Each structure stands twice: as structure tokens, then as C-alpha cells.
Amino acid sequence: MIKIGCHLSSSKGFLHMGQEAVSIGANTFQFFTRNPRGSKAKPLDMEDIHAFRQFAEEHGIPVILAHAPYTLNPCSGTERTREFAFETMEDDLRRMEYLPGNYYNFHPGSHVGQGSEEGVRQIAEVLNHILRPEQTTTVLLETMAGKGTEVGRCFEELHEIIERVELSSHVGVCLDTCHVYDAGYDIVQNLDGVIAEFDRIIGLDRLKAIHINDSKNPFESHKDRHERIGEGALGLEAFVRIINHPKLRELPFYLETPNELAGYAREIELLKENYI
Structure with missing residues (x-):
């Protein structure tokens, strides 16, 4: 069975997100840990967390994906911005342990003129400060468009x-x-080649999740504007190959397409129909 979900609002809590996911045919979901362009996180509701964990077990939700706010930049040229990223990510990971065994995704950041080597160093430095041996959450670096x-x-x-x-x-x-x-x-014309390159450079054992989005812009545009599945430059056939690829098909897929709930439901059904 395909593990498929979309991005849901966390404003009403985990149980509500789980119920929304099931109502549109999903069996996983992604959510922002706090306001995507702000800094404050809601207090944890332990009753809601307990109710969601029970609901997830009953309805076959194996894993969920938390997304850090877009405002984080752990490789900023400004020390206070880096500190904000550190404090926010450290707090997010502490909170995630109340829902053990899930994923926490973040955009690596922008080096703002310092150079990619310095950006890499600063991102790793933040991770070395916030990761704990006992944590159950896996932190995911997201592949970026290069803008x-x-x-x-x-x-x-x-x-x-x-x-x-x-x-x-x-x-x-x-x-x-x-x-x-x-x-x-080029995951449209050369999916096998891209997967092989990923495996050679990073290792497929590191690939834990896929954001499944079409693109409003052409190949190698470095723009990062998402489109609905099958309505952009990638096209439906490419997504059929992606979700059925033997090295990808068991991963969880998360839609971040420009949609409301009903649109996500249609896309989930479309992908399910094409999952062999």
C-alpha cells in the first residue's frame, strides 16, 4: 500500500490532523511545528497527543513528517539568525519526542554570500549541537531548487x-x-540515473521521505514553484514512475501542491489509482 499524505494545518491538534488525513484517503501527513513564518509554538496538549497516538495505531498511520518553519536559516551571515535556528530546532526536536519515531524536515538554509562551504560548516555545527544520542526523531535535510x-x-x-x-x-x-x-x-527522462547518483553520493539508506510536487517552471530553472500533480513540467507519467520505482515505492510521499483539502483528496486518489 502506498504511504501518501499532504500538508495539513496543525492549528487544531494532532488528532484533528489524523482525522483529516483519513477523511481524504491519506495514511500519513506533514505539518508545520509552528507558524511557518514565525517563531512561537503552541503549548503541547498531552491529551491530544495520547489520542492521536491511539488513532494512528488504529488507522494505520505509520509515520508523520514535521516541517520546520521557513524562517530558519542555520547558515545565515547574522549570528542572531543562526541562534534563532538553533533554539527553534532544539525546541522542535524536544517536542517531537512526545511522538517518537517520526521525521523532522528542514530547509538547509542560504549562505547569503558566505560561500557554500561555510554554509555547510554552519549547518553541520547546528546539527552537532542539537542532536542527542537518545532521540528517536530522524532529522531530514531537504533537497533544494538552488535559487x-x-x-x-x-x-x-x-x-x-x-x-x-x-x-x-x-x-x-x-x-x-x-x-x-x-x-x-532530470527525474522525468532519467529517473534511474538520478537515483543511482543519489545512491553513489549520499546513499539510498539516507532517503527517508519524498515531497511529491509538480513544477510550474521548466527543467533546471532554479525557481521552486510547486504545481498540482500532472499539471506542470514533470507531468503525470513521471509521477507514476516515481511512486512505483522499486527503490522509492516504500517511502512515504507528501503532497505540497497548491491545493485545498478537496484537491489533495483528488490527487491522493489519482496516485493510488496509478500505484501498482
Whole structure:
């Protein structure tokens, strides 16, 4: 069975997100840990967490994906911005342990003129400060489209970050289909080749989740604008190959397409119909 979900609002709690996911045919979901463009997180509701854990077990929700806010930049040229990223991620990981065994995804950040090597060093430094041997949450570096001074525009940069992390067993990768296509990895015409390159540079054992999004822009555009499945530059046939690829099909897939709940339900059904 395909593990498929979408991005849901966390404003009403985990149980509500689980119920929403099931109502649209999903068996996993992604959520922001706090306001995606802010800093404050809601207090933990232990009754809600307990109710969700029971609901997830009853309804076959094996794993969920937390997403750090977009405002984080652990490789900023400004010390206070780096401190904000450190404090937020450390707090998020502490909170995630109340839902053990899940994933926490973040955008590696932008080096803002310092150079990618310095960006890589600073990102790894933050991870070395916040990761704990006893944690059950796996932190995922997201593949990026390469706009501006983004770090993570190529597999080599992600590999360099992971290589510098002392507790690298707690680190994986979330591959975004829109981002990698915009970055210049041709998953439409050469999916096998891209997967082989990922395996050679990073290792497929590090690939834990996939953001499944079409792109509004053409190949190697470095733009990062998501489109609905089958309505963008990648096209439906590419996604059928992605979700059925023997090295990807068991991973959880998360939609981040421009949709409301009903639109996500249609996309989930579409992907299920094409999952062999």
C-alpha cells in the first residue's frame, strides 16, 4: 500500500490532523511545528497527543513528517539568525519526542554570500549541537531548487553536511521532486540515473521521505514553484514512475501542491489509482 499524505494545518491538534488525513484517503501527513513564518509554538496538549497516538495505531498511520518553519536559516551571515535556528530546532526536536519515531524536515538554509562551504560548516555545527544520542526523531535535510544562495542545491552539498555530523545516524534526506527537477536532476527522462547518483553520493539508506510536487517552471530553472500533480513540467507519467520505482515505492510521499483539502483528496486518489 502506498504511504501518501499532504500538508495539513496543525492549528487544531494532532488528532484533528489524523482525522483529516483519513477523511481524504491519506495514511500519513506533514505539518508545520509552528507558524511557518514565525517563531512561537503552541503549548503541547498531552491529551491530544495520547489520542492521536491511539488513532494512528488504529488507522494505520505509520509515520508523520514535521516541517520546520521557513524562517530558519542555520547558515545565515547574522549570528542572531543562526541562534534563532538553533533554539527553534532544539525546541522542535524536544517536542517531537512526545511522538517518537517520526521525521523532522528542514530547509538547509542560504549562505547569503558566505560561500557554500561555510554554509555547510554552519549547518553541520547546528546539527552537532542539537542532536542527542537518545532521540528517536530522524532529522531530514531537504533537497533544494538552488535559487539564490541556497545550500542543498546538489547531492554533494547534502553529503558534505552529513559527513560533518557526529550523530549522522539521526540524519536523512527528504527529496522534493519539484526542487530536484528545478535544480537540474532530470527525474522525468532519467529517473534511474538520478537515483543511482543519489545512491553513489549520499546513499539510498539516507532517503527517508519524498515531497511529491509538480513544477510550474521548466527543467533546471532554479525557481521552486510547486504545481498540482500532472499539471506542470514533470507531468503525470513521471509521477507514476516515481511512486512505483522499486527503490522509492516504500517511502512515504507528501503532497505540497497548491491545493485545498478537496484537491489533495483528488490527487491522493489519482496516485493510488496509478500505484501498482
